[in-house]
Amino acid sequence: MTSATGRPGPLDLDVLRVFCGPDGRYGNALGVVRDGTAVRGEAARQELARGLGFSETVFVDDDERGVVDIYTPTVRLPFAGHPCVGTAWLLDLLELRTPAGVVTARQDGEFSWITARPEWAPDRTLRRHGSPLEVDTLAVPPPGDWVYAWAWEDEAAGRVRARAFPGRGDGIDEDEATGAAALLLTAHLGRALNIRQGAGSQILTAPNPDGTVEVGGRVLLVGA
Template identity: 60%
Template sequence: MIDHVVLRVFIGPDGRGGNPLGVVTDGTQVPGTDERQRLAAELGYSETVFVDDASRGAVDIYTPSARLPFAGHPLVGVSWLLGERGQRAEVLRPSAGDVPTWTDGDFTWIRGRAEWASGRRTQQYASAAEVDALPAPPPGEGWLYAWAWLDEAGGRVRARAFPRRGDNIVEDEATGAAAVVLTAELGRPLTIHQGAASQILTRPRGDGWIDVGGRAAMA
């Protein structure tokens, strides 16, 4: 097995939750896209990220069935991990483009754009209870981000994410890219409570940029 570490990203304030992330810290171990896709499928995490050059922030992201130009929880997670190892870059460079990254207390932040996360459809429900009652996955096709207000005035959201790609990921525990899309649609800062116990913070910055922050820890 290729050397890798596993993180939990977007953990809640009580330390629970978080979406598992596989990180291959030496991407030269797996040089080709086909080989990387096979390894991501074998590992089975919702995403696996390959660090090709820590000093430059060059990274490459895969689900079990597809390569992604941008994804929130892999970028927050790898930024946190590089920081823990004294290698944090100020910019990460997935294939979508340059992604600024920084820390604020125990939160690690990245900045991205909704168009980098195309194909993720949001759907508002009348209550958090309706979101909680959805089967995993709900009927239908295509990436679905189901959400409802917990506190509209306070910007608190309940959300669940269903990739519906046909691979083994039935539900994503926490998804930064979908949070970017929702924040761009609503045009306001959000505190998103997703999955079983995860927390995602977002802030629109203007000109289409969205900040996404969360906590991470070793799995």
């Protein structure tokens, strides 16, 4: 249990890392409020998400049907990748109901997967660079477009080096791992990818014949 300042009673908050690397490190931090009804209304949820400071916070409104509500520190999202992967893993659900649509989920050994449609993802600028070194040495750009910078590490093998810059000016200059951007890049390239993002996170993807994309990775519970 974690207490939220200014909220009545304890807040049931789990903290996860999603898309961890092979050694279990890295991954993008995610806050999941299991009892979303304890924080009612978009304004209150936005305030809490801003105070928690995660790149995304999920409010679970129905843990049996998988109804979820997703927020960054500054905006509500109809869909996001790492929140859906992490929440489906945490609640052990086969479906999540987001404002964008129904996201299916599955477990496969150490990897947790979701299937979603590229058109559900927020707009991202996919910016290709000539080499992984170029990506590694990028400076954080000023606030503006949400940029997914990427380069081939091994094109034949589908291995990609990527970094993500939200450009929101909300204190999160770089996202360590972003499923929605990986989903968009997969749809753009039309092939399965093994993405090394941020300091050492890993995201796996695969396009499906019906136009959906699978996104998967490792999830760890780091606090409750």
